[in-house]
Amino acid sequence: MTDSDAKDQTTPAGSPPPAAPAAKAPAQVAAKGTKASSNGNPLKTRRRMVWSLFWGWIGIWCLATVRFFFPRTLFEPRTRFSVGYPTDFGIGVDTRFQQDFRIWVVRNAERLFVIYARCTHLGCTPDWKEGENKFKCPCHGSGYDSEGVNFEGPAPRPMDRAKVELDATGRIIVDTSVLYEKPKEGRDEFDDSGAFLTV
Numbered sequence: 001m002t003d004s005d006a007k008d009q010t011t012p013a014g015s016p017p018p019a020a021p022a023a024k025a026p027a028q029v030a031a032k033g034t035k036a037s038s039n040g041n042p043l044k045t046r047r048r049m050v051w052s053l054f055w056g057w058i059g060i061w062c063l064a065t066v067r068f069f070f071p072r073t074l075f076e077p078r079t080r081f082s083v084g085y086p087t088d089f090g091i092g093v094d095t096r097f098q099q100d101f102r103i104w105v106v107r108n109a110e111r112l113f114v115i116y117a118r119c120t121h122l123g124c125t126p127d128w129k130e131g132e133n134k135f136k137c138p139c140h141g142s143g144y145d146s147e148g149v150n151f152e153g154p155a156p157r158p159m160d161r162a163k164v165e166l167d168a169t170g171r172i173i174v175d176t177s178v179l180y181e182k183p184k185e186g187r188d189e190f191d192d193s194g195a196f197l198t199v
Contacts, residue, residue, distance in 0.1 A: 079177040113196040115148040
């Protein structure tokens with residue numbers, strides 16, 4: 001039996017021989033898998049993105065609402081406070097309260113008074129120069145003597161003095177909401193009873 005006889009027996013006459021089934025290429029399988037998975041993932045990704053944006057927007061508004069109940073405020077130092085007893089101060093200028101309350105406590109042979117540490121030119125805070133025995137404004141060079149009276153620079157008048165009084169226990173109470181002035185012309189308020197303590 002020849003090979004042609006065997007072919008005739010397995011295939012009908014006139015029909016082409018059957019082709020062997022071709023194996024699917026790995027690249028095609030991978031491409032199909034990628035296409036199927038890419039069809040499902042973008043939808044989930046979009047949903048996640050939309051929900052993330054939505055909850056992010058809700059979170060921002062919640063934070064803004066909570067922040068509304070805590071307004072920004074500036075806490076200024078108290079205007080009425082105690083600085084101690086008259087015996088706590090010696091002759092001269094005491095600068096202990098400059099940082100916290102912007103004042104200097106000054107005592108001379110007869111009086112104790114409080115200078116409000118603000119230059120009368122443009123409102124800067126002068127520095128006490130102990131070696132030169134004067135207050136010197138760092139902004140424009142105004143100079144004041146140890147009692148706050150201007151003698152150099154552009155300052156138009158002496159620095160103001162705060163109200164001082166003794167409480168029931170003998171402590172010095174300073175009130176910087178009440179200031180006494182000594183203008184170039186007009187009434188001198190430094191001799192008012194609230195502008196000093198007799199010591």
